[in-house]
Amino acid sequence: MSLAFSMPEPRMVHDPMLPERAVIEAIKPEAYGISTFFLRLADPAEAAAYAFLPGQFNMLYLPGAGEIAISVSSDPGEPRLLGHTVRYAGNVTRTLGRLKVGHGVGLRGPFGNPWPMGEAAGKDLVIVAGGIGLAPLRPVILSVLRRRDAYGRVVLLYGARTPADLLYTDEFARWQEGNIDVHVTVDLGDERWKGLVGVVPQLFYRIRVDPKRTLIMTCGPEIMMRFVIYEALARRIAKESIYLSMERNMKCAVGFCGHCQFGPTFICKQGPVLKYSSIEPFFGKEDF
Amino acid sequence: MAEQTPWYSSFLANFSPRVREKLLSAAQQFEYKAGQDLFHEGDPSLYLFIVKTGHVAVELHVPSKGRRTILTASAGDVFGWSALVEPRIETASARAVEDATVYATKGGELMDLCREDPQLGFELYRALAEVIMARLIASRLQLLDVFAVA
């Protein structure tokens, strides 16, 4: 005998809020207050089934402390070992910072909309990163290096506040050798720094772009991304060719807690990678 | 309009009288109450502004930190030159700190005037270059945070 209400198909029973166990395999200090945690899923079946795309993130759980959304910063072609570049900022990250190799954490994922690697094929790529914003873009760079001939000119514009804040500096030479044009700047130099000084959007003045075939991928502080978009639009790059990765408070990563909403967009589901043209009415709106 | 009003002494001071006259007659006057926004970052940039009376703050909002004033413009100061530079989008917000009256000239009209009247164009851009240079030097010093203790 049936009730009036019938459950819509498909009948998924798995609770997306339950984390899997993952073990810390390695911890690599990257910059001042920032380390990359390399995690391996403890269950072999889960580890074999896990795959991620550049720009996606995991929810890392520390029992009793809480959960945080961290982009995967390692090579998507090597998903057995998942790198998460974390800045020690609050309670959960600092608890993570006290863990050692061999300790366990919880992991849920991967979540989120990835960078448009398919659309980028055959195009010129300008990757613009600020600070820890380079972490979710590193898988893009590694994917490009794997299949370099699938893309046109590829440029990385990267900057941080000071030289001590720069990530992955030991890889820049390899990226340059892989035919990625790397430009690095800092807001504030020091006596040893011989590189560029200036804000990241200013790096646009060092390159030439063909607006008809250029795709922008950018991640960093929101105010930086506002001015990156300004420079891109000034060079006649189409709004549909500009992609940014946004960040908001997240409690569930599956569109139920409501925290990550940005207008009608759930950053955890339609984002974190978003096409600028789809959020243009809201992006840059004060306190939105 | 050859009055010797206080605002007169800044931006337009070094213009030839003919050019100054022409620029002023192309301008409209707008009034704003204290606290009122003139424009928001991201808006199409329509006007070049010169403050006649009052104070205007040029601001950027930093998510989760609120609005930060980049600079303030008072009588005789010019702002809003993104009206003359592609892609003609406001790169900051502006708000009247006190009741303010501003002269506003449409960017499009100014560009037309510059094309028709090269002398006007030269004087305008020279004056703007001086203002922008002064602002740039100021910004560098602000960036250096020279008053920081550590």
Added chain:
Amino acid sequence: MAAGLPRVSASVVVPKASLQKVFDNLRASGFTLVGPTVREGTVVLEEIAGLEDLPLGWTDTQEPGSYRLQRTRQPEYFGFAVGPHSWKSFLHPPRLKLFSVEKNNGDWTLRAAEEHAPAYAFIGVRACDLHAIEVQDRVFMGGEFRDPHYARRREQIFVLAVNCGKASATCFCASLKTGPKVRGAFDLALTELPEVFVIEVGSEVGSEALRDTSWESATAFDLGRAAQAVQRAERQIERQLRTDDLPKVLYDNLDHPHWDQVAARCLSCANCTQVCPTCFCTTVEDASNLKGTAAERTRVWDSCFVLDFSHVHGGNMRPSIRARYRQWLTHKLASWLDQFGTLGCVGCGRCITWCPVGIDLTEEMEALREKATP
């Protein structure tokens, strides 16, 4: 007297006292009855045993920021509009333990919390609230992910809906086409008349619940009187919410000066989000014992009016009440349309009644439409 059971989609009449038999039948089938009852001067939703728990002879007067119950002459069981509670407390519990963890030597094991969700029979679901349940169905079960806790509760619910015979001053279901007549998936829908209930059968289980209730087929006269009762409620509705320009009018007016005015009144107390039958935001709480060997994760209701709702490293993205009120209203009446294909609002009026300063979103929308950017 007709034998057996009425067929699905038939309408019947039963003497009012027979509703107790309906309750008994439901309980015998394993349902836990939840329905309206009077407590502390309010009609709340709680587990009920029978007819004696219903608010017989009570009616409510609702205004912005005001709710009062009064005794009435008519011996009606459902002579009131919705109170502060909604059915979401039973489908989307305010506190829900997700899992517990046992730690030893840097490693740990997880145990998902066992769910003991009774099969509820919702007694007295109004049209607006039935819509609200359907709105939440889309949120929790309509997308790529499904909330198994909501789904498990939802598929067991028996809905005994009630067509309103009286509207309160804060109701505005008619303009949203969400009432006062019940539409949707109900098992039984009753309309109260002076001596009888006219009941529409919506499902086989609904029909089964009418066993031995002395039901008779409803006559045209009965159906006519039932329709009049609902029309009377509809005529009483004063407020309305215009929807033809949504979501655009809100998306295009995020900088409208009126936001400052409503922000000056709003206390950011979050009452509206708690009483709203569609608001669904939650957060998680983590607790551990002092030794650090055991931990628990609990999901709890949250509100976009809470300052830390929008917390990011270094601050909050919506530090002002203006920003938070704008978020709530824009989500409810604009973003929700793009996200789920319906409005988030069902016109129940609870947010107007239970706002301590009486903010009325139908008025706020009219104020925003004045001098709006077209």
